Amino acid sequence: MSQTLFDKVYWIVQRIPAGKVATYGQIARLLGIPRGARTVGWALHSLPDDMEVPWQRVINAKGVVSTAWEGDESTGQRALLEAEGVVFDEQGRIDLKVYGWTGLDLAEWQQLQET
DNA sequence: CGTATGACGAGCC
């Protein structure tokens, strides 16, 4: 079945460990489109509700949560991340040096190439 | 098939 770019994005995001965060640009590079950060963002934008994807672990390069989605204090993206151990600074940003995802391990990377 | 759009990014002012 022809995996769409979206499916790959979801596949990768689902492999980001709890307590870690990745940037759109980082995921785009994994997909082979170094300048396609926007496309990744769009993929998550149109994420089906019935799909379990920790999209909250995907943020922009500034270490800030883009989705002003904030709906609720207990369900907001920030609350979800803090519950996983991610710490925000006074400016509401995440230190990517500490919580940044290092990437897929070798086995996962190879599996991605096959899809 | 051309134009518009979007959870971004890097560069310039």
Added chain:
DNA sequence: AGGCTCGCCATAC
């Protein structure tokens, strides 16, 4: 340092 503009890539219409 902070804010604005242009560039990129894959879908939607």
